[in-house]
Amino acid sequence: MQATIAKLAERPNLWPWLLLTPLAIYLAVFFLVPLANVVFMSFTEPRLTLANYERVLTGALYQRVFVNTFATAALVTAVCLLVGYPLAFLMTRSSPRTAMLILTLVTMSFWTSFLVRTYAWMVLLGDSGPIIGFLKAIGIEQPPHLLFTRFSSTLAMVHILAPYMIMNIYSVMRKIDPVLIRSAQSLGARGAALFRHVYLPLTAPGIANGSVLVFVICLGFYVTPVLLGSPREQMIAGLIGTEIEEFLAFGRGSAMAIILLLITLVILTIYHRRFGLDKLWG
Amino acid sequence: MNRLLITLGIIAVVFVVAPLVIVVPMSFSNARSLQFPPPGYWLGYYHAYFTDMRWLRPTWNSIIIAAGTTVLTMILVVPATFALVRHRFAGKSFADVMLLMPLAVPHIVMAVGYYSYLGMFGLVQTHLGVILAHTCLSVPIAFLVLSANLKGFDRTLERAAQSLGASPVRTFIHVTLPILKPGLIISALFAFIQSFDETVVAIFISGRNAETLPRKMFDSIRQEADPVIAVVSTLLFALVLAGIVLPPLLKSLRSRVTPAPAAQALSTAENQS
Numbered sequence: 001m002q003a004t005i006a007k008l009a010e011r012p013n014l015w016p017w018l019l020l021t022p023l024a025i026y027l028a029v030f031f032l033v034p035l036a037n038v039v040f041m042s043f044t045e046p047r048l049t050l051a052n053y054e055r056v057l058t059g060a061l062y063q064r065v066f067v068n069t070f071a072t073a074a075l076v077t078a079v080c081l082l083v084g085y086p087l088a089f090l091m092t093r094s095s096p097r098t099a100m101l102i103l104t105l106v107t108m109s110f111w112t113s114f115l116v117r118t119y120a121w122m123v124l125l126g127d128s129g130p131i132i133g134f135l136k137a138i139g140i141e142q143p144p145h146l147l148f149t150r151f152s153s154t155l156a157m158v159h160i161l162a163p164y165m166i167m168n169i170y171s172v173m174r175k176i177d178p179v180l181i182r183s184a185q186s187l188g189a190r191g192a193a194l195f196r197h198v199y200l201p202l203t204a205p206g207i208a209n210g211s212v213l214v215f216v217i218c219l220g221f222y223v224t225p226v227l228l229g230s231p232r233e234q235m236i237a238g239l240i241g242t243e244i245e246e247f248l249a250f251g252r253g254s255a256m257a258i259i260l261l262l263i264t265l266v267i268l269t270i271y272h273r274r275f276g277l278d279k280l281w282g
Numbered sequence: 283m284n285r286l287l288i289t290l291g292i293i294a295v296v297f298v299v300a301p302l303v304i305v306v307p308m309s310f311s312n313a314r315s316l317q318f319p320p321p322g323y324w325l326g327y328y329h330a331y332f333t334d335m336r337w338l339r340p341t342w343n344s345i346i347i348a349a350g351t352t353v354l355t356m357i358l359v360v361p362a363t364f365a366l367v368r369h370r371f372a373g374k375s376f377a378d379v380m381l382l383m384p385l386a387v388p389h390i391v392m393a394v395g396y397y398s399y400l401g402m403f404g405l406v407q408t409h410l411g412v413i414l415a416h417t418c419l420s421v422p423i424a425f426l427v428l429s430a431n432l433k434g435f436d437r438t439l440e441r442a443a444q445s446l447g448a449s450p451v452r453t454f455i456h457v458t459l460p461i462l463k464p465g466l467i468i469s470a471l472f473a474f475i476q477s478f479d480e481t482v483v484a485i486f487i488s489g490r491n492a493e494t495l496p497r498k499m500f501d502s503i504r505q506e507a508d509p510v511i512a513v514v515s516t517l518l519f520a521l522v523l524a525g526i527v528l529p530p531l532l533k534s535l536r537s538r539v540t541p542a543p544a545a546q547a548l549s550t551a552e553n554q555s
Contacts, residue, residue, distance in 0.1 A: 013372075019365035020377060023358040023421070031384055031418045034395030041398065083294045090291025093284070102295055104526060109298050111522045113479045115499045116515040120301035122503065123308055123512075126316040130304075133318070159301055162294075220388025222482045227503050237390040237482075244394060244486075257391040268386050 035261075038254045045251030052255035062239070062256070069235040072154060072225075073218040079158045080214050081207065084165035088206075092173045103170070110163035118224050121156040122147060153229035160224060161217060165210035172206030205275070212271050216264055236260050302519060309516035314509060331513045340498035343409065344478055347494060350413040351477035352470050355420040359469070363425055367432040385422045389482035392418070397486045407489030415483050420473035427472055431465025 042052055056062045087106075091099040109117070123129055125146040135143035146152055176199075184198040222237035229235070234242070236256060243253035304318065309327060311320030331337050366377060384392070396415045397406070405411030439461065443453040459466075481496040488494050495514070502508045 016365035016369035016371045016374075019361035023362040023381075024377075026358055027380060027384075027418070027421070030414050034392065034399040035387070037399045038391060038395045041394075082290075083297060086287045086290035087294035087298070088291075089287045090295070093288060105295065105299050105302075108522055108526055109302055111475070111526065112302060113496065113499075113515075113518050115481060115496055115503070116305060116518055117301055119499075119503055119511055119515050120305050123304055123316050123318050124301060126318070128315065128317040130318050159297065162298060166298075216386075220390055222390045222393075222485075223500060227500070237388065240390050240394060241486075244397065250394075250398060253394055257388075257394045260388055261391045264386060264388060 038257050038261075041250050042254035042258050043251075045249075045254065049251070052251040053259075056252055056255045056259065065234050065236060065239050066259075068233055069219060072150070072157075072235060073215050076154060076157045076161060076218045077211050077215045079154070080162050080165040081211060083158065083162050084169050084210060085203075085207070087162075087166050088170040088173050091170055092176075106163050106166050109159075110167070114160045114223060117160050118156055118227050121152060121159065121228060125152050125155070148228065149230050150233050153225045156224050156228050157218060157221060161214045164213045164217070168210035168213065169203060169206035172203050172209075176202050208271075208275065212267065216267055219264060220260060305512055305515040305519060308509075308512040311509070311512065315506075327509050327513045331510050331517075334510070337498065337510055337514065340493045340495045343488070343492055344495040347409055347412045347416060347492070348474045348477040350409065351416040351420050352474045354413060354417045355424050355473040356466070356470055358417070359421055359424045359428060359473075360466070363428045363432055366425075367429050381425050382422045384418050389419070389480070393483045393486040396483060400487055406487050407491045409492045412484060412488050412492050412494065413477075415487060416477040416480055419480060419483070420476045423476050424469040424473040427469040428465055431462060431469070435461065 043049065045052070087102070091102050094102065125131060127145070127147065131146065132143045180202065181194070181198060184194055189198060220237050221235060222241060225235045226238045226241065229238070237260070240253045240256050240260070243249040243256070307320060307323075308316075308318065310323045310325065311317065312322045312324045312326060313320050362377075362381070366374065366381070392415070396411075400406045400411045400415065403411075405414065435458075440453050440457055443457045444450070448456065479496060480494075481500060484494040484497045485500055488497050499511060499514060502511050
């Protein structure tokens with residue numbers, strides 16, 4: 001016994017490497033090499049060239065798609081905040097039973113496949129759906145076309161990503177010490193002032209976490225914008241798909257993918273430096 | 283201020299719930315298109331789903347691929363998690379970041395990568411190809427769950443076993459594994475769900491031969507919504523509902539059978555945690 005312990009102590013650094021090797025090999029072969037392959041294709045398809053990046057960074061179509069993607073991601077993040085903040089607040093003010101019920105509903109939404117949720121929005125916003133039906137019932141003769149517009153894809157993305165925002169904000173709000181609020185009140189803070197100077201700063205970490213997560217996921221969103229959005233207002237991921245599936249333009253598709261990846265990594269790195277990345281998904 | 287936030291909060295709850303509820307009546311609708319409220323009700327589309335190979339085959343493919351992904355993910359992640367949680371070594375923080383990296387890469391980027399890379403080995407449109415790709419996306423999630431469990435592990439239990447004469451292997455099998463079992467199960471379940479729900483990579487690489495359920499749903503929604511999609515959505519939603527509602531329910535049923543003091547101690551401990 002003593003001997004084995006002594007022996008193990010002599011080579012303390014062998015074990016972790018042995019245990020990590022299978023995963024390291026797997027990640028090298030099926031994560032890093034495929035990624036490197038995208039970088040490689042972006043410079044070599046159809047031949048050794050920088051033209052893919054030039055085209056993607058300067059072409060009017062591509063620039064519009066990049067701008068549109070950022071604008072959509074910012075809008076979705078803002079609306080998620082608008083939905084998530086009051087909802088999380090409602091949970092902290094409800095009885096434990098009601099809070100639990102709301103949390104269960106949010107969790108249910110979170111775990112429901114986003115294809116299911118995208119389909120649900122197709123029904124809700126469709127031409128023979130309940131919302132158009134309601135508009136007709138209250139006397140609007142020609143209700144606007146809701147489906148396959150920027151509106152429908154934005155709304156569905158907000159619905160799909162809101163649980164991330166809600167859970168992040170709620171986990172912070174729940175831990176706020178009520179004594180802090182009471183002492184602020186006893187010092188004369190009321191209403192909007194109490195909210196702006198005490199409650200909002202206390203919940204800021206949750207807002208930051210949720211917003212970064214929602215913004216980053218939204219930047220790379222493929223399914224919902226493709227299914228519900230307007231074909232004329234594509235987002236980056238959708239355009240990458242079109243380039244590759246329809247035009248077999250691997251070079252341009254890869255160049256866009258690399259730009260998307262770099263933007264994502266820059267945002268996450270800045271976030272990591274300030275707050276630590278492990279908290280984001282923790 | 284409070285009242286405004288609470289009113290907005292209630293609206294937000296309706297916004298979160300409404301889309302989930304609407305797919306259920308749609309699945310019993312006899313309309314051929316997306317009509318709501320449905321003109322009439324029948325079970326025809328349920329019958330269609332359970333008899334149509336165009337839907338059953340993708341369902342089966344998804345189950346096989348998710349199972350394969352889960353097995354491969356756990357084989358790779360369990361030893362790695364022990365290494366990262368229980369050992370200190372040079373390069374540990376780098377390994378930590380590398381393990382979480384697949385979470386940071388947008389799926390569309392990985393899809394582009396796999397599309398041509400797996401093609402080189404003839405793995406596009408095969409179950410194995412999709413499993414190999416999905417494992418990469420499941421690894422960080424399984425790792426996060428398992429490492430959180432392992433960090434909370436009380437190692438004095440292992441030392442106690444060893445001081446009583448158990449060999450390291452025996453300790454691992456009879457002490458470590460049983461205690462870690464819930465963590466292992468949840469981590470495997472997360473790996474399974476991640477693969478079962480994954481859409482973007484599957485759209486690009488699963489092809490006709492290994493077509494997964496999300497890919498089939500995507501194609502079907504894109505081509506003006508086959509009504510069977512509502513049935514599949516309802517079934518998936520029912521699974522989620524069962525997964526979330528059943529465990530606490532079972533727990534409360536079980537605790538009513540167990541002797542009262544033990545149950546009380548259990549529930550207070552749970553409420554505090």
